[in-house]
Amino acid sequence: MEDSRSRAPNFASVTVHESAYVDMPVRIGKGTKIWHFSHVLQNTVIGENCVLGQNVVVGPDVTIGNQVKIQNNVSVYKGVTLEDDVFCGPSCVFTNVNNPRANIERKDEFRSTLVKRGASIGANATIVCGHTLGEYCFVAAGSVVATDVPDYALMVGVPAKRVGWVSRAGMKLDKDLVCPHDGSQYQLNDCGTLEFVGGKPE
Template identity: 65%
Template sequence: MISNSAFIHQSSYIDDSCDIGNGTKIWHFVHVLEHTKIGANCVLGQNVMAGPHVTIGDGCKVQNNVALYRGVTLERDVFCGPSCVFTNVLMPRAHVERKDEFGETLVKQGATIGANATIVCGNTLGEFCMIAAGAVVTRNVPDYALMAGIPAKRIGWVSRSGDRLSDELICPRTGERYAEDGDNLMLIKE
């Protein structure tokens, strides 16, 4: 079902059996394949391909030239930078059919993926993590982690608002406090 308040550019193509939420904007040359669910107030930029069987949560922004394959789930408020890549199999070969080997990729709430980053299938990106432009993610990413490099390594922590945290682990924008717990970071609820 497509919401009456969704905007779909006339050059885009939406397959049958897709759900598109209120206030979502789908721009030029987008293809949404069957059984794909797009939440409310999302933006899909030019030349995005989503599906089949992809879920995009409320408030997500998917920039130009991104392909979201079967098995990709974006929770709410995820940002996918231009031309970032989601792989769908680990060992692709043109002459070997591997459609039954697609890996599941979960991108949790509030995560940001930079331009031209690559997310290898089968991994989970934690809540509010930030993947630097051009990074290659080859393993699970903790909540709030700032990841960069090839392969991506944690180089720091970021807050829910996306600001880099100093050693004091206090967000310079909001004043929220965080605490390390081993290799993880958590928000301190006051």
């Protein structure tokens, strides 16, 4: 009987380190790199030009967009979705059950987590399941996110609270809401959240 797990599957234009495991079936886009001791579980979809660092576990049944960077020692569990251009810092943590017990099976209670395009999660931050992280938000290292996060929000602390806004380039915005890095402009909408007006990035 053929083993569905392979140390070095033959994906066109994909780099899989010889120490990594990939459980079929999966889909992995061209240009993606999967490094030492990582494990991609079955029915996972990974986009193009992604980087999975050392000791990363993804899946099963996880969807990851294009140009996503997942640093060392991160587990992306079932129920978590990462859109394009998401950054996951070293040892950041996702969960998928709110009240786990070792002796109680709770797979039917998994809660989903959506990390939207361009969001960054700092090293050792924890994302409690059941929430959405908005586009281009920035979660500071060591923070614990236990609520939904608005687009462009800068989240800091335990529990994490919004302490400001960031641009698409990840720079903290002053009162003029102009990115000091690239000059892109933002404005607060009627809901009190930030939106991109125009400027360099796309």
